[in-house]
Amino acid sequence: MDDRVRRHAEILVDYCTEIGPDDNILVRAPAPAEDLVVALYERIGKRGAHPTTQWVNPRAGRAYAREMDPADFRTKDHQLAAMTETDVVILVKATRNVAETGDVDPEKGQAASRAKQPIVEKRLDTRWVMTEHLTPATAQQAEMSTEAWTDYVYGAIDRDWEAQREFQQQLVDVLDEADTIRIVSGDTTDLRLSVAGMRAVNDAGETNLPGGEVFTAPIPDSVEGTVSFDMPVYRRGRPIHDVRLTFDAGEVVDYAASRNEEALASMLETDDGARRVGELGIGMNRGIDRFSDTILFDEKMGDTVHVALGNAIEECVPDDRLFNDSAIHADMLVDMSRNSFVEVDGEVVQRNGTFRFEDGFAAA
Structure with a gap:
């Protein structure tokens, strides 16, 4: 694992969220961010805190949304209940395909946003942080080589x-x-x-x-x-x-x-x-x-x-x-x-x- 991934995790845990041993932590991340999730668990373990991971799957989300009727979207009460017991949320963005959900009906996107709003509001009451784990897809989107994009990302993240x-x-x-x-x-x-x-x-x-x-x-x-x-x-x-x-x-x-x-x-x-x-x-x-x-x-x-x-x-x-x-x-x-x-x-x-x-x- 690139040492800069561990440094990324260190900043998230020690500086951004100041995790302590009594904290319940939700790490929300897609599969391409696995290295960062592993590094986060290492760092969280050093603090004696208690993480859980919600894996995000855009392909599954697309399949679900395309079959749903807009009227059927509702707040997921089990997620809302879990958020009430959460002290820290670390949101990690990473993608293999930036356009994965591009063919979902916008009306369904509106309905999903409205249904999710109570969970978002509860999350804002936690100590939360959002970050990005680099992938070749985002390097391509930036029109940069993967190596150059990697240097660029960590140059922006690891600062004074x-x-x-x-x-x-x-x-x-x-x-x-x-x-x-x-x-x-x-x-x-x-x-x-x-x-x-x-x-x-x-x-x-x-x-x-x-x-x-x-x-x-x-x-x-x-x-x-x-x-x-x-x-x-x-x-x-x-x-x-x-x-x-x-x-x-x-x-x-x-x-x-x-x-x-x-x-x-x-x-x-x-x-x-x-x-x-x-x-x-x-x-x-x-x-x-x-x-x-x-x-x-x-x-x-x-x-x-x-x-x-x-x-x-x-x-x-x-x-x-x-x-x-x-x-x-x-x-x-x-x-x-x-x-x-x-x-x-x-x-x-x-x-x-x-x-x-x-x-x-x-x-x-």
């Missing part, structure tokens, strides 16, 4: 996370005092939103590994303008290309895509919250320096912002603020590396991917 936290805190301090944010990129994106009274969160690798972003939630009805996304959005194995959304009073009132627009339409019809923004994230991980078509990495890249339709993140929304509730949370990326800026209360805080507290900002 405390130093990363300090770097990102500079942006948190700005956003915590912010009222309005404007995002402009080229001639196709000009988006305005209010974050007054919301909290900014410093993601330094605890709930996502790799981490490397600062995120907040807009006031749901404050989002105005148009945004065009530069990378495909994957929805249940289907890539949606060239997504363009127009917002009025916080709601998507017009949309377009050059490919799989029907999947975008279906996603927007999941529930009332699916047409509103639940998160604004700003990438800050300088170890991620190219698009790989893998959202867990791309959304952390320092030259990107991402807007997520759907469910807001509880950490961002105080009790006295309106929470956007939805069964989906769909991240979409804007490339901010050229002809772009992020403005906070009328002051530019990032220009062409460079933050005002970084060297080179004046010349960006």
Whole structure:
């Protein structure tokens, strides 16, 4: 086993989730991530904790969904009950085929998301983390050799996370005092939103590994303008290309895509919250320096912002603020590396991917 797999497991257990001997742990992973699961069990065993594994099988999931009637999807009570007894959840993504579920009826995907929502909400009460175990399929998706992709993945994961936290805190301090944010990129994106009274969160690798972003939630009805996304959005194995959304009073009132627009339409019809923004994230991980078509990495890249339709993140929304509730949370990326800026209360805080507290900002 590559020592970097064991290092990955060490970070997940010791840093991200701080597992102790009294913890009940759920590791949810597909078969291609077996090496990482083995390494996790080694590390968890050193802590004297108690893991169980839920193996994910996309082929089986596809076969099941294709035979189900949308009306028959319901919350799996046995999974919900198990989650109530779980202290830590480690979610591992890995795939042999990124499009395995691409021919499942989107209406069934909506129904499955709604049925799963109570389990997701219970999981958010645990100490949880999501990560990616590399495979040749994701290397191919990134248009990289397996060796180069391996180096890239571990370069993004095995970082000085405390130093990363300090770097990102500079942006948190700005956003915590912010009222309005404007995002402009080229001639196709000009988006305005209010974050007054919301909290900014410093993601330094605890709930996502790799981490490397600062995120907040807009006031749901404050989002105005148009945004065009530069990378495909994957929805249940289907890539949606060239997504363009127009917002009025916080709601998507017009949309377009050059490919799989029907999947975008279906996603927007999941529930009332699916047409509103639940998160604004700003990438800050300088170890991620190219698009790989893998959202867990791309959304952390320092030259990107991402807007997520759907469910807001509880950490961002105080009790006295309106929470956007939805069964989906769909991240979409804007490339901010050229002809772009992020403005906070009328002051530019990032220009062409460079933050005002970084060297080179004046010349960006």
